[in-house]
Amino acid sequence: MNVLDLAHPAEEVAPKLLGAVLTHETSEGTVSIAITETEAYSGAADPASHAYRGRTPRNAVMFGPAGHMYVYRSHGLHWCANIVTGTDGIASAVLVRAGRVVEGEDLARERRGAKVEGPRLARGPGNLCRALGITAEHNGTDLLAGAPVTLSEGEPVSEGLIRIGPRVGVSKAHDWQHRFYLAGDPTVSAYRLSPRAKPSAGA
């Protein structure tokens, strides 16, 4: 059903995931989101990665086979979803930061609790997960195995629209050019430097 090739390092896969579609089917209905913004995280070589200090119970999924979903809780409130890439045994994942709701907008709006609509429904990793209805129970889910959460190819994205920039909100290695997004897309999060970012972080 899809030929998405995830068996490569995150920074190679991240731009290819732009335009891909994440779908979550529940008894309430189906919500699909076309990805508009991603960030690449690797393992031991990436100070900003959860896997930087090696394998732990939380980040174990990142070390697993490509195509699985790594979900973690941020700041006690928000869920963030990653798509695991690369080789089994080596940490590598792509954070899905933003997307455009292409199916089930009513349900997505309901989950977000009214007020929000349009591009804001899935802008930012936490919002995206809420719109999709993704929580910790989906940690480790195989996105290529069918329901409930699946990743599939969407409409092709022209490479000319893809932009590369610094990662958002990370306190380390924030200037790595590992963030990929679609130029001019209203669903892309505004760049924000982490409050805790070291003034002179490397490279």
Next chain:
DNA sequence: TCAATGATGGGCT
């Protein structure tokens, strides 16, 4: 066992 930290988002000033 304890204290610090964070790949955020929303609301207030």
Next chain:
DNA sequence: GCCCATCATTGAA
């Protein structure tokens, strides 16, 4: 633009 909620995970004592 700044501040704050809120908790699992982590690393140190």
